[in-house]
Each structure stands twice: as structure tokens, then as C-alpha cells.
Amino acid sequence: MARRSSYALRLALAFAVVALVAAGLTAMLVNLAFGQQFGAYLSAQQQAEGHRIVSELSSSYLAERGWNQAALQPVGAAAAMEGVDLTIENGHGQMLWPTTTIASSGMAAMDRAMMGSGKFGAAVHLPISVDGRVVGTAVVAFSGGSQSGADSALRGSVDRLAALAALIATLVALGVGTLLARRVTGPVRTLTTAAKGLAGGDWSARVDSLRTDEFGEMARAFDHMAETLSEEDSLRRTFIADVAHELRTPLAVVRAELEEIEDGLIPLDPAALASFAEEIERLCRLVGDLETLALADAAGFSLHLELQSLAPVVEGAVNGFAGTAQAKGVPIGLHLDEDALAEIDGTRMAQVVANLVSNALKFTPTGGRVDLRLHQIGGFAMLEVTDTGPGIPPQDLGHVFERFWRGGAPHAGGSGIGLAVVRELVEAHGGQVDVTSEFGKGTAFTVRLPQAGSPLQGAVTEQTASVTPIS
Ligand SMILES: Nc1ncnc2c1ncn2[C@@H]1O[C@H](COP(=O)(O)OP(=O)(O)O)[C@@H](O)[C@H]1O
Numbered sequence: 001m002a003r004r005s006s007y008a009l010r011l012a013l014a015f016a017v018v019a020l021v022a023a024g025l026t027a028m029l030v031n032l033a034f035g036q037q038f039g040a041y042l043s044a045q046q047q048a049e050g051h052r053i054v055s056e057l058s059s060s061y062l063a064e065r066g067w068n069q070a071a072l073q074p075v076g077a078a079a080a081m082e083g084v085d086l087t088i089e090n091g092h093g094q095m096l097w098p099t100t101t102i103a104s105s106g107m108a109a110m111d112r113a114m115m116g117s118g119k120f121g122a123a124v125h126l127p128i129s130v131d132g133r134v135v136g137t138a139v140v141a142f143s144g145g146s147q148s149g150a151d152s153a154l155r156g157s158v159d160r161l162a163a164l165a166a167l168i169a170t171l172v173a174l175g176v177g178t179l180l181a182r183r184v185t186g187p188v189r190t191l192t193t194a195a196k197g198l199a200g201g202d203w204s205a206r207v208d209s210l211r212t213d214e215f216g217e218m219a220r221a222f223d224h225m226a227e228t229l230s231e232e233d234s235l236r237r238t239f240i241a242d243v244a245h246e247l248r249t250p251l252a253v254v255r256a257e258l259e260e261i262e263d264g265l266i267p268l269d270p271a272a273l274a275s276f277a278e279e280i281e282r283l284c285r286l287v288g289d290l291e292t293l294a295l296a297d298a299a300g301f302s303l304h305l306e307l308q309s310l311a312p313v314v315e316g317a318v319n320g321f322a323g324t325a326q327a328k329g330v331p332i333g334l335h336l337d338e339d340a341l342a343e344i345d346g347t348r349m350a351q352v353v354a355n356l357v358s359n360a361l362k363f364t365p366t367g368g369r370v371d372l373r374l375h376q377i378g379g380f381a382m383l384e385v386t387d388t389g390p391g392i393p394p395q396d397l398g399h400v401f402e403r404f405w406r407g408g409a410p411h412a413g414g415s416g417i418g419l420a421v422v423r424e425l426v427e428a429h430g431g432q433v434d435v436t437s438e439f440g441k442g443t444a445f446t447v448r449l450p451q452a453g454s455p456l457q458g459a460v461t462e463q464t465a466s467v468t469p470i471s
């Protein structure tokens with residue numbers, strides 16, 4: 001727990017430290033400003049006191065027409081009561097006050113003790129003048145310098161208040177920091193739990209955050225990734241099940257026939273051998289198709305792309321079907337723009353054309369025709385393969401590119417992999433394949449290939465079959 005919430009703890013502590021520093025700094029500045037103000041106030045007061053003493057002394061000198069030690073006594077006593085260390089000298093530097101008796105009486109010392117500080121600031125020499133003539137000097141020193149008792153008491157209370165403020169600020173910062181940290185680490189922890197669940201095979205693990213901030217965005221990105229992963233996982237499972245199913249059918253037929261021969265129910269004659277050969281042929285074709293599909297799957301990583309004219313590639317692929325077309329009585333028309341360029345892997349693109357043409361020939365009855373048109377449109381090459389065959393029912397259009405999907409036409413042969421391969425390869429080229437069909441009239445497959453590696457994003461039209469998720 002301590003380890004898991006270490007980030008929260010660090011964040012809360014950082015908050016507390018900031019609060020503490022702020023409070024400390026404030027206390028320091030207040031102290032400083034306060035000290036300066038108080039010092040100024042104090043020295044003004046001391047100056048006034050000095051003036052008052054000097055003017056009283058000059059009054060006494062005037063009244064007594066000279067220095068009279070007895071007359072100085074009230075001034076000296078008052079000064080002592082005020083906590084001022086006062087020494088009076090006459091014009092010749094002889095001490096008039098304190099008189100030796102008073103000085104030794106310890107009264108001054110007592111006063112100093114009463115003031116509590118016992119410390120006096122630096123003595124100041126103030127001349128006493130009468131009628132413009134200096135008649136003596138008052139030497140004054142104020143107790144406690146600028147640090148009088150009142151001053152330090154005030155400072156003390158300011159410091160105590162500052163300490164209290166720092167304590168409260170620190171506690172508030174700790175509280176707020178902890179709350180904030182929880183809000184930060186909470187979603188991180190939820191995400192970690194979900195990620196662990198996903199890693200452990202729980203495909204339903206989601207974060208489901210309703211937050212609108214960056215954490216919500218992170219949670220949604222995770223959920224999206226989890227969604228994609230679990231979809232791919234279920235596709236993989238379906239695919240494996242489909243492959244197993246496709247393999248089982250011919251194997252079951254062969255096994256059943258073998259058992260019948262063993263039981264002597266049917267003879268091992270050329271007809272039986274031909275049936276075996278047919279089933280084995282089917283198996284070979286299926287395995288071959290699977291191989292092609294695997295290659296198409298990996299095509300994205302192994303394409304040898306080259307900017308080239310598409311026409312020769314199309315022609316080469318179609319040539320292979322000349323015999324079949326003639327035998328079936330379905331002519332193939334070529335309308336190729338020799339200038340149509342695309343960045344393609346020639347071998348793979350020939351495979352795409354062959355799959356499309358083989359379907360068109362297979363499904364178009366005698367008397368119909370197949371046409372290939374190649375144009376250059378903007379930044380891409382467009383190849384259309386149209387036939388006058390039976391067409392594809394609208395409800396099937398969305399399925400033709402799925403792996404192992406075959407239309408209802410009975411005994412049409414094939415494993416339903418041809419168009420899946422077409423789509424894999426075209427998309428690996430950054431292109432797009434679409435199908436449109438008018439049931440009973442014919443079908444048109446359209447392949448668009450970018451000229452220079454710019455994927456045809458967003459070029460999808462309404463009736464595209466390829467909007468169905470990958471097979
Ligand atoms: N030109 C076409 N005309 C009519 N239907 C077609 C055409 N091309 C494909 N289809 C339908 O799409 C299905 C899938 O085609 P494909 O993936 O090539 O598999 P296969 O050719 O092995 O049946 C076909 O079984 C067929 O129903």
C-alpha cells in the first residue's frame with residue numbers, strides 16, 4: 001500500500017513543503033518589516049526624550065544662573081525612572097550628575113534592573129547650550145537599545161501567530177494534496193487493474209471512465225485498444241474454427257469412402273480413386289489458399305513497392321485466363337489506360353487481378369462478358385472488373401470479402417478466400433476495393449491504388465462492401 005500510493009504521498013508532501021516555505025517566508029518578511037518600523041519609531045522616541053532632557057537641563061541652568069547639583073536631581077531621577085542612563089557634565093567635562101552619593105546608592109543599578117534589560121544602547125553626547133553658548137553635555141544611553149521589552153514581546157507574538165499559520169497551512173496543504181493525489185492516482189490504479197486483467201486474458205476488462213480530462217482520454221484510449229484486441233481475438237478464434245471445419249469436410253469424405261472400401265461395400269476401382277483424387281485436390285487447393293492468405297496477411301511487411309504502369313500487370317494476369325474464357329464463351333474485354341501509374345508490388349497485384357477475373361469468369365454464364373477498365377484519376381489508379389453474371393444479392397454484398405464466405409450458388413467450388421486475399425493485398429498497398437452489383441445483371445469490383453503511398457482514407461463510397469470489419 002505504502003509503495004502503491006508513494007506518488008500520492010510525494011505529491012501531498014510537496015504541497016506541505018510549499019505551504020511551509022510560504023508561511024515561513026511570510027513570517028520572516030513580516031518580522032523584518034515590523035523590526036524596521038519599530039526601530040524607526042523607537043529612535044524617534046529616543047530622540048525626543050533626549051531633546052526633552054536637554055531642554056529641561058538648559059531651563060534649570062537658566063533658572064539657577066549656573067549649574068546647581070541639587071536642582072538637577074529631579075531631572076536625573078525622572079530620567080532614571082524612564083530607563084535612561086543619564087550623565088551630565090559641565091562645560092569643562094566635570095561630572096555633575098549622577099553625584100557620587102547617588103551613583104553609589106545603587107539606585108541607577110536598581111532602575112536598570114527594573115527595566116529588566118540591564119543593557120544600554122550606545123551613549124549619545126548631547127550639548128546643552130544657553131544663549132548660543134555650550135554650558136555642558138548630557139550623555140544619554142537608552143536601555144535595551146532598539147530591543148525594548150515591548151518590541152520583543154510584539155515580535156514574539158507575531159512569530160507565534162506565524163508559526164500557527166504555518167501549521168494550519170501545512171495541514172490544509174496535506175489534506176488538499178492528498179485529495180488531489182487521489183484524483184490523480186485513482187484512475188491510474190483503475191487502468192493498471194484493467195491492463196492486468198487484459199494481460200491475464202480477461203477480454204472484458206475496461207476502465208469506463210466518465211471523466212472529460214486527460215485521464216478520461218487515457219481511459220478511453222485504453223478501452224478502445226481493449227475493444228480492438230478482443231475483436232481480433234474473437235476473429236482469430238472464428239478463423240481457426242473455420243479452417244478446422246474446412247479441413248474436416250474433405251477428410252471426412254475420404255475416411256468414409258476408405259471405410260466402405262475396407263468393408264467391401266464398394267470396390268477400389270478407378271472411380272473410387274478419382275473421388276479420392278478430387279477430395280485431395282480440394283484439400284490442396286484449400287491449403288494453397290490458406291498459404292496465399294497468410295502471405296497476404298504478411299504483405300504489409302513484405303511488399304516490394306515500385307511506381308509502375310499497371311496495364312502490363314493487368315494484361316499479364318488476364319492472359320492466363322484466355323483459354324478458360326474461350327472455352328466458356330465469355331470474352332474478356334481490356335480497356336487499359338497505358339499511363340495509369342501506381343506504387344505496387346507487381347506479383348501481388350497480378351494475384352489481385354487473377355482472383356477478380358477468375359470469379360467473374362466462374363460466375364458469368366456462356367454468352368456473357370467480362371470487362372477490365374483501367375484509368376488514372378487524380379492521385380490514384382482505378383481498375384474496374386465488371387461482368388454480366390448473376391450479380392450478388394444486396395444482403396450478401398457486405399460479406400463477399402470475408403474469409404471463407406461463399407455465396408449460395410451450389411457447387412461453384414472455391415473456398416471463399418479469393419476476395420479476402422484481394423482485400424488484404426489492396427489494403428496493404430494503401431488502396432481500397434469496393435463492390436457494386438445489380439442482382440441478375442452483373443457485378444463490378446473497383447480497385448483504387450494510390451500513386452505514391454498516400455493511403456486512400458475517406459474515399460469510401462456509400463455502397464462499399466469493405467466497411468464490414470476485417471474478416
Ligand atoms: N463476379 C462475381 N459475381 C457473383 N458473385 C461473386 C462474384 N465474385 C464473388 N462472388 C461471390 O463472392 C463469394 C466469395 O468469393 P471468393 O472470396 O472469391 O470465394 P470463392 O471464389 O472461393 O467462392 C463467392 O462465393 C460468390 O458468391
Ligand SMILES: [Mg+2]
Pocket residue numbers: 355358359414416417418419
Ligand atoms: Mg474466388
